[in-house]
Each structure stands twice: as structure tokens, then as C-alpha cells.
Amino acid sequence: MDFEKEYDIVIAGGGPAGLRTAIKAAEKKLKVLLLEKDQEIGSPVRCGEGLGMGWFNRLGIKPDPQFAVQSIYGAVLYSPKGKKLVVRFDKASGYIIERRIFEKFLAREAASKGATLIAKATVIDVLKEGEQVTGVKFVHAGEEFSVKAKVVVAADGVESTVARKAGLNTTNALYNVDSGYQYEMAGVKFEHPDLIALYFSNKYANRGYLWIFPKGEINGKNYGNVGVGILGSDTKTAKKCLDEWLETQPELKKGSKIIVNAGCIPVGGLLDKMTLNGLIAVGDAAHQVNPIHGGGMGIAMEAADLAVEVIAEAIEKNDLSDEFLSQYTKKWFELRGNKLQSLVKKRKMLEAISDEDFETIVNSLSGEDVLKLAGGDMLESAKVVTKKLMKNPKLATILLKYLK
Numbered sequence: 001m002d003f004e005k006e007y008d009i010v011i012a013g014g015g016p017a018g019l020r021t022a023i024k025a026a027e028k029k030l031k032v033l034l035l036e037k038d039q040e041i042g043s044p045v046r047c048g049e050g051l052g053m054g055w056f057n058r059l060g061i062k063p064d065p066q067f068a069v070q071s072i073y074g075a076v077l078y079s080p081k082g083k084k085l086v087v088r089f090d091k092a093s094g095y096i097i098e099r100r101i102f103e104k105f106l107a108r109e110a111a112s113k114g115a116t117l118i119a120k121a122t123v124i125d126v127l128k129e130g131e132q133v134t135g136v137k138f139v140h141a142g143e144e145f146s147v148k149a150k151v152v153v154a155a156d157g158v159e160s161t162v163a164r165k166a167g168l169n170t171t172n173a174l175y176n177v178d179s180g181y182q183y184e185m186a187g188v189k190f191e192h193p194d195l196i197a198l199y200f201s202n203k204y205a206n207r208g209y210l211w212i213f214p215k216g217e218i219n220g221k222n223y224g225n226v227g228v229g230i231l232g233s234d235t236k237t238a239k240k241c242l243d244e245w246l247e248t249q250p251e252l253k254k255g256s257k258i259i260v261n262a263g264c265i266p267v268g269g270l271l272d273k274m275t276l277n278g279l280i281a282v283g284d285a286a287h288q289v290n291p292i293h294g295g296g297m298g299i300a301m302e303a304a305d306l307a308v309e310v311i312a313e314a315i316e317k318n319d320l321s322d323e324f325l326s327q328y329t330k331k332w333f334e335l336r337g338n339k340l341q342s343l344v345k346k347r348k349m350l351e352a353i354s355d356e357d358f359e360t361i362v363n364s365l366s367g368e369d370v371l372k373l374a375g376g377d378m379l380e381s382a383k384v385v386t387k388k389l390m391k392n393p394k395l396a397t398i399l400l401k402y403l404k
């Protein structure tokens with residue numbers, strides 16, 4: 001095997017969190033080894049593949065057309081009874097990416113900057129000296145290896161075992177986990193091929209929503225991701241919800257299902273402890289996901305940047321203690337975690353809304369209202385809400401019910 005015995009950073013997992021960690025650490029001239037259990041970095045994909053423009057800008061990633069395959073100009077929201085609200089921006093607000101290709105880009109970038117990456121390499125345990133994590137054990141092509149690291153980064157996703165093996169409590173309540181199921185469908189006609197479509201219905205998507213994320217067009221027909229996210233502990237499976245809903249969509253159900261993917265999404269239960277002596281957890285492994293819509297790629301990469309800043313300083317100061325590394329947790333909560341925590345509260349309020357009340361709310365709003373509400377301008381939002389409440393007193397009763 002072509003790897004060394006000791007690295008500054010060994011990363012378990014080659015998703016967005018691990019790959020971005022590898023790039024940023026290599027840029028700082030740290031010696032990096034990334035181990036990915038699948039035989040191909042970027043595959044299988046378990047994702048709707050939507051990434052907002054804000055993330056491209058914040059992370060300094062150029063939306064290369066090889067992976068940023070469909071510009072998205074907004075969203076169309078469907079109420080349970082099919083009333084739609086179109087929210088369209090003048091400029092692209094994000095992209096649907098081919099994640100398989102995106103991750104290859106990241107992997108190639110990391111390697112070009114000096115990181116070593118190995119696919120089909122499963123981390124099976126951590127090495128420890130007393131309380132200090134000092135490396136990992138992994139299996140590659142049936143053979144077991146050990147490698148030392150100053151810091152181990154657990155970027156092994158929602159089912160993370162690496163941080164847990166080291167002693168970090170990463171368990172999450174089932175209530176805080178959504179279950180997702182998705183088809184990439186082809187040979188269909190999407191009503192709005194440059195908007196994402198979100199369908200709200202407690203019947204087909206308890207606590208979550210169904211989505212269409214368009215990816216492109218060929219011979220006058222569209223293709224894209226059609227999926228659902230629901231409460232993990234729901235009595236129905238996400239697959240059943242999606243299949244039942246597809247039966248209600250005459251155009252969609254004619255399409256071909258060319259990829260099937262399923263996965264869990266942590267939509268709450270942020271870890272208040274994400275480090276140990278010599279270990280940091282990043283991305284889904286640390287439950288760093290937007291609890292309202294379940295998007296986690298951007299958040300994972302942003303957290304990776306922060307983790308590398310802290311690790312680089314820890315290595316420079318030769319202080320690999322939990323106390324030093326825990327600055328990452330503190331800084332991450334200041335940067336992102338506190339906002340996500342407040343979204344968990346909003347998620348709880350939103351998930352309590354009945355289909356009937358949701359219908360009344362949607363019937364009271366226009367796409368323009370939604371744009372103003374989403375714009376974040378308090379005064380604009382207050383004006384919209386006041387105007388609507390005056391027109392429709394029933395709305396006031398509904399709002400009061402859920403705000404309680």
C-alpha cells in the first residue's frame with residue numbers, strides 16, 4: 001500500500017466534509033490521508049443534489065457546468081390540495097449538481113494539492129494512547145492497516161461510527177432523524193424545469209416534503225431527482241410514501257427510475273461536544289444539517305474549513321488536547337450552530353401545522369409575499385403579515401395556535 005505510517009490529519013470519509021477538509025488541510029501544507037469506504041469517491045449518491053448560490057459564494061467554489069448541471073431560479077411550493085405558489089428570482093439562486101462528479105472534482109483538487117486519498121478503505125477502529133486518539137485502523141481490499149495521525153477527522157456521515165468508537169457520544173434521537181427516498185427519473189415533463197418543486201402534505205410526507213429537483217432536458221424530456229423526506233419513526237416507509245404520491249402524479253409516474261437512493265438525514269440533535277483529545281467530528285457525523293430543509297453539503301464544507309483552521313493551529317502549538325480542539329465547537333456554534341438551533345424550534349412549529357391550516361396559509365399568500373418574508377427584512381415581513389391578517393382573521397387564529 002502506497003501510504004506513510006504517520007500523518008498530520010487522517011480523515012475518515014470522503015463526502016463533502018472529508019473532501020473539503022482534505023483540500024483545506026493540504027493548502028496549509030499539512031500531511032493528509034483520506035480514507036473512503038466506498039470503491040468510488042462520489043458514489044453512491046444519497047442526496048437531492050441541491051446547493052444554494054450562497055454556498056458557492058461563501059465557499060469560493062466555481063459552479064463548473066460539468067457538475068453544476070441545472071441553474072435554479074427559485075421554487076414552486078404546492079399545498080396539500082395542489083394550490084401553487086411560485087417564488088422566482090431574477091438571478092439563479094442555486095444549482096442542482098451531479099454530486100458524483102462534484103465529489104470527483106473535490107477529490108482531484110485535494111490530490112493535486114498534496115493530499116493522499118484511498119478509496120475502498122474502511123476505518124474500523126481508532127488507535128488510542130490513554131485518552132489521546134493517535135490514529136486509525138482500516139481495511140483495504142481485505143487487508144488490515146494502522147496509520148498514525150496527530151488529529152483524526154470523523155467525516156463518516158450520518159451513520160458515523162468512528163467518533164463513537166473514540167468515545168464521543170454521537171447518538172441521536174429517532175425523532176431528530178428524517179428518512180429520505182429518491183428516484184432520479186428520466187423521460188418525464190416537469191412543469192417548471194428551472195425551479196425546484198416542493199410538495200407539502202402530511203399524508204405523503206409526514207413532517208417533511210416531497211421534491212422535484214430538475215437536472216436537465218434531453219429530446220424534449222426532463223430528468224431529475226424526485227424524492228421525499230419524512231419523520232424517521234413514521235409508521236410508513238419513505239419509499240411507500242413516495243410511491244403512493246407518484247401514483248397521484250399522472251405525468252411523473254410514466255417516467256423511468258434510473259437511480260434509486262435512500263438515506264437518513266439528521267435534522268436536529270446538534271452535538272454540544274464535537275471533539276476529543278486528537279479527534280474532531282465534521283458534517284453529518286456531527287449532525288450539522290439544516291433542520292428545516294435537510295440540506296447539509298454546504299454546512300459540512302463550511303464546518304470543514306473551520307476544523308482545519310483549529311487543527312492547523314493545534315499542530316503548530318503542539319497542543320492536540322480536547323480543550324484546544326474544542327474551540328472548533330465554540331466557533332462553529334457562533335458561526336452556524338446557533339442559527340441552526342433556532343431553526344430546530346421553527347421546524348417543531350412547522351411540523352405541527354395541519355394540512356387544513358397549511359392550505360389556509362398558502363391561500364393567503366402570493367409568491368411575492370413569500371419573497372418578502374424570505375428576504376429577512378423585519379419591516380417588510382411585518383407589513384406582509386399585518387396586511388394578510390387584516391384580510392383573513394382565520395389566519396390570526398392559526399398563527400396564534402402554532403406560536404403558542
Ligand SMILES: Cc1cc2nc3c(=O)[nH]c(=O)nc-3n(C[C@H](O)[C@H](O)[C@H](O)COP(=O)(O)OP(=O)(O)OC[C@H]3O[C@@H](n4cnc5c(N)ncnc54)[C@H](O)[C@@H]3O)c2cc1C
Pocket residue numbers: 012013014015016017018035036037038046047048049050051121122123124155156157158160161162180181182227261262263264265282283284285289294295296297298300
Ligand atoms: C435523501 C437525501 C437527500 C438530501 N438532499 C440534499 C440536498 O439536496 N442538498 C444538500 O445540501 N444536502 C442534502 N442531503 C444531505 C447531504 O447529503 C449531507 O448532509 C451531506 O452529504 C453531508 O456530508 P458528509 O461529508 O458529512 O457526509 P456524507 O456525504 O455521508 O459522507 C460520508 C462519507 O464517509 C464514508 N464512510 C462512512 N463510514 C466510513 C468508514 N468507517 N471509513 C471510511 N469511510 C466511511 C461514506 O461512504 C461517505 O462517502 C440529503 C440527504 C439525503 C439522505
